[in-house]
Amino acid sequence: MTTSTTAPGGALSTLARRLLRHRVRALVLAAFFAVLAGVFGSGAAGELSSGGYTAPSFESVRADRMLADRFHAGAPDFVLVVRAGDDVSAHAAAGTRLTERLATTPGVRFAHSYWTTGDPALRSADGRSALVVAKLSGDDTEISHTARALAKDLGGRHDGLDVLATGSATVNEEADRQSAADLTRAELIAAPLTLLILLVAFGSLAAAALPVLIGAVTVAGTLAILRLLTTVTPVSIFGLNIATALGFGLAVDYSLFLVTRYREELAAGRDTAEAIVTMLRTAGRTVLFSAVTVGLSLSALLVFPIYFLRSLAFAGIAVVALAALASILVLPPVLALLGHRLDRFDPFARLRRHRLGLWRRLAVRVMRRPVLVGASAATVLVALALPFGQAQFGLLDDRVLPRDSPAQIAGDAVRTEFPGGGAAPVVVVLPDADPPAVAAYAQSVAGLPGTARVDIGASSGQGGWLSVASTAEPNSAAAEEHVRAVRALPAPGPALVGGDAAVLTDTKDMLAERIPWAALIIVVSMLVLLFLFSGSVVIPLKQLVLTVLSLTASFGAMVYVFQDGHLKWLVGDFVHTGQLEVTVPILMFCIAFGLSMDYSVFLLSRIREEYLAHGDNTRAVAAGLERTGRLVSAAALVVAVVLAAVATSGLSVLKLLGVGLALAVLVDATLVRGLLVPSAMRLLGAVNWWAPARLRRWHDRFGLHD
Structure with missing residues (x-):
């Protein structure tokens, strides 16, 4: 079999040649962009918004708004x-x-x-x-x-x-300030560790500095993007932490992949210009494809009508695109200037040569016993996921803050010292009911199971409202049942039910309605893109299953650590409430799924290249793992370090995201890429690359080719 991967041509080859011809101009423009973006984006933090966990369409939100506007009452x-x-x-x-x-x-x-x-x-x-x-x-x-x-x-x-x-407003304000302080600390922690990892992975200071350079350009652009987004939509304050971490991590990933390919081409005897053109045509295509997969995974967040998730989707998609473009446009001219000087002063060259065959040896050993290894790895991941079956979900409150926060101390006092624990009762707004009708309805509500007391807040010719105390804790399943019972009760005219329990009920109902659509977007887009990339219908399905499996450990850890409070000393003390914030698993899944697909694409691209060259599936898997193993390990470790730095936050929600995502990345780069992928591909053999004849012809005509 033959392949066209070494043949010149294509849009990326043309782009590479233009960048080589205008290398100085390209770098001046890149520097100008980074400075301008950094200056413009420096004020981004002050423009970001708090809250965003509810939608205006929620019945509970409409009830609260009407209660405040008409009756000057409602949850404070x-x-x-x-x-x-x-x-x-x-x-x-x-x-x-x-x-x-x-x-x-x-x-x-x-x-x-x-x-x-x-x-x-x-x-x-x-x-x-x-x-x-x-x-x-x-x-x-x-x-x-x-x-x-x-x-x-x-x-x-x-x-x-x-x-x-x-109160919620004070909690949000303190969270804003804490988030900004956490971002600075995370950067100070991640920067030296990242440089050390890159030095070990690439040896020379010049090679290690390149991913950091691309990361810096991406982060500067990220700040500018966030500020621009605030002019058209509210953007969650957490977008600053998540988007900068994601942008830097992906920029490092992409530049690592490109620099690795460039060094391989130089080692094969090509001159600098030819190596750069080949790098951009092959690895550059993979980088762009990877960016599309991550962006589509994040786009699933757009189906949810709350700006906490939607704004992070907009920011994440823009940042992923920026990371890919920065890598594609800035690295070629920099490499052209460095040439063969890229590898000078490499103190780790001997260590890397010693470990060169490590991943190939691992792949060969795994593929000798694919059933045993694959089943063992899958069993471990499923076992780690089991705690998620006991997950309990609630809403964020002051306990997201550090224990010594004034708002958290005051919130604890409200919960422990006051009747009802400070929780907003269920409220029912009856905008058109007269006093007798309000009184009769109050009697009906009082007779419902779970109702402890009903007070008529106001009643006149302009309607009325009720305060309904429940016997259940607001974030519990019993409170949800009570809200649904109140809503199902016949009312004298229109009725809006609100309160803390109603907000949680509305949020869960919205998620239950929208999650299937989000899953459909992710699944269909991933299957289609991986088919376009590989020409196989088996590989996309296999990768989808393995990617979902790779996320199981992090979801189990969410419950074990952040819901149940085990091993808190590993991530710093925080207040555990016995519940997870209801929207965070959705956010974590979309980000982690995109990152997992990112590594899948890197590995699959090299396996496919090898398979097209000689048609031996087992040999292609071993060679692909050898060529990407060290790269993916270094990239995953960098991303994990950046995310772990986010987990040093004083905000428990950022701890949760940082730890969960870092664990997902590490599991994916080790257990999944090192054990499950070679096991599955060895068991499937040539079937990996199968597609129906009609789809094969369609791929030959319209698929992605080098």
């Missing part, structure tokens, strides 16, 4: 915990002044307290503390800024009262 987003030292009733004047001061502050829609309402739920069980609650106005960013100013102005000591601020 700013809470003051006021400690008196003795009975709070003796401090009525000071408490009333504090409440009025809050209520008259710009950006506050309404505020009330134990002293202004007499509500026993706003007085602690021991009578020594009270709550002042408020609803703020504006979008998520404006609410966060208002909360920050209020916490600074009202926190501390006032008229003999000690005041701490909490």
